C-alpha cells in the first residue's frame with residue numbers, strides 16, 4: 001500500500017526530527033537522495049550540464065545541496081536564483097564545489113533541470129519570475145526533476161492554479177504528499193520517488209492500494225460455496241431509451257463474480273440482457289417480485305421520471321447495501337431522502353453528478369477532487385467513489401483511497417455502467433462499500449489497461465481505443481493477475 005500525508009502532518013514530523021538531530025541533517029539526507037536519483041537519470045555525471053531553479057525557501061536549499069554533490073562529481077552546475085533571498089549555506093556549498101550562478105538562458109543547454117522553486121511551502125498560483133521559469137521548463141530537452149513536489153502544484157490537494165512544472169520525475173522526501181497522488185497534481189509529478197529521511201508519521205490521509213492489497217480483499221469461492229452464499233446482486237438499470245446500460249451493468253456483475261445476477265427493468269432491455277447474458281434472472285418492472293438479493297445496484301440508464309423514482313425509492317428502502325449510480329444519483333439530488341438508508345450506501349458519481357448532489361460547479365470539483373470527495377462523504381453520510389481522471393474513494397474517518405490503475409481511454413460511454421455492476425457484485429459478495437468500491441475501481445482500471453494495450457495477449461506496442469464491452473471481456477484477466 002502506498003501512503004500519503006497532508007502537509008501539516010509532514011511538517012509536524014519534520015519538527016520532531018529536527019529537534020532531535022543536528023542542524024541540517026534532514027536537508028542533507030534529502031539532498032543526498034535527490035542527487036542520487038539525478039545521477040542515475042544522467043547516467044554519466046561527469047561533464048553533464050545541470051541547471052538548478054532555486055526559490056527562496058528550503059526547497060531551493062535542497063536543490064543547491066544536490067547541485068553541490070553533482071558538481072563534486074564533475075557536472076557543470078548552474079543555479080538560476082528566482083527568489084528575493086537564497087538559502088545561504090546551500091549557495092556557498094554549490095560555489096565551493098565549482099557551481100555558478102546563471103540566468104534562464106542556461107535552461108537551453110541543460111541535460112537535467114532540478115526544480116527547487118517551491119515545495120510544501122508553496123501557496124496559491126506561482127508568482128513571477130517563478131511562473132515564467134516553470135513555463136520555460138516545458139520547452140527544454142532536458143529531463144526535469146521536481147524537488148519534493150512540482151512547483152505550482154498544491155502539495156496537499158493536487159490543485160494547480162496557473163503555471164506549474166511538469167516533471168519527468170519527482171523526488172519527494174519523508175512521505176508522499178497527498179497532492180502527488182491526485183490529479184491534476186499527479187499528472188504533473190511524473191514518476192514519484194520517495195527518499196526516506198527518517199520521519200515518524202502517524203496514520204495516512206490518502207492511500208493507494210497495490211495488487212497484493214486488492215488480492216486480499218477479493219472474495220473467492222470455497223468448496224462449500226453455492227450461488228446464494230457467493231452473493232446475489234440485484235441490478236435496476238436501463239430503460240426503453242437506455243437499453244445498453246442494462247446490458248453493461250449486468251455484464252460487469254456477471255464477470256465480477258456474483259453468485260447470481262437478478263435484473264429488474266422494462267421489457268425491452270430485458271430482451272437484450274437475456275440475449276447477451278443468459279446467466280441473469282430477469283423480472284419485469286415490479287420491485288416486489290424480485291427474489292432476495294445481498295446488494296442492489298440502482299441507477300445506470302434508469303431514467304429520471306416519476307416511475308424511475310418510484311422504483312428507486314422502493315429498492316433503496318431495502319435493508320441490503322446499495323450502490324447508487326448515474327440516474328439514481330440525479331434522482332437523489334432531487335430527493336435526498338433516497339440516501340437516508342438503514343443499510344450501507346455507495347454512490348459512484350462523476351464530477352457532473354457530484355456537482356448536482358452538492359450544488360458545486362463541476363469545474364470546481366474537478367480542480368479539487370480530494371476536498372469534494374471527502375465533503376460528499378461527510379455531508380451525505382455515504383461512501384463516495386468519485387470517477388474521473390483520478391478515481392477517489394472516500395468514507396468518513398477513513399483515509400481517502402486513490403485508485404492507481406486505469407487509463408484515460410476509459411473516458412468512453414458505458415464504462416461507468418460496467419463499474420457499477422462490478423462493484424455491486426463485490427458488495428453482494430460481502431465486501432464493505434469502501435472495499436467493494438476500491439477493488440472494483442482497481443480491477444476495472446486493470447481490465448481497461450489490458451484492453452487498451454492488448455497485454456498480455458502479446459501486441460508488441462501501442463494503445464488503442466476501447467469499448468465498455470472490451471473492459472468486461474478483460475475482467476477475467478484482471479482477476480487472474482491478482483488471484484494467481
Ligand SMILES: NC(=O)C1=CN([C@@H]2O[C@H](COP(=O)(O)OP(=O)(O)OC[C@H]3O[C@@H](n4cnc5c(N)ncnc54)[C@H](OP(=O)(O)O)[C@@H]3O)[C@@H](O)[C@H]2O)[C@@H](O)CC1
Pocket residue numbers: 014015018026027028030055056057058059060062083117118119120121122123124125126127128130147148149173197
Ligand atoms: N523542514 C524540513 O525539515 C525539511 C524541508 N525540506 C524541504 O523544504 C521544503 C519546504 O521549505 P520551505 O518551508 O522553506 O518552503 P518552500 O517550499 O521552499 O517554499 C517557500 C518559499 O516559496 C515562496 N513561495 C510560496 N508560494 C509561492 C508562489 N505561489 N509563488 C512564488 N513564490 C512562492 C515563499 O516566498 P514568500 O511568500 O516568502 O515571498 C517562500 O520563500 C520542502 O518542500 C522540502 O523540499 C527538506 O529539505 C527536508 C527537510
Ligand SMILES: Nc1ncnc2c1ncn2[C@@H]1O[C@H](COP(=O)(O)OP(=O)(O)O)[C@@H](O)[C@H]1O
Pocket residue numbers: 326350386387388389390391406407408409410411412413414415416417418419444
Ligand atoms: N480522464 C480519465 N482518466 C481515467 N479514467 C477516466 C477518465 N475519465 C473517465 N474515466 C473513467 O471512465 C469511467 C466513465 O464512467 P461514467 O462517466 O459513469 O461513464 P458512463 O456513464 O458513460 O458509463 C469511470 O470509471 C471513470 O473513472
Ligand SMILES: [K+]
Pocket residue numbers: 059115116117118119146147148149150151
Ligand atoms: K519543487
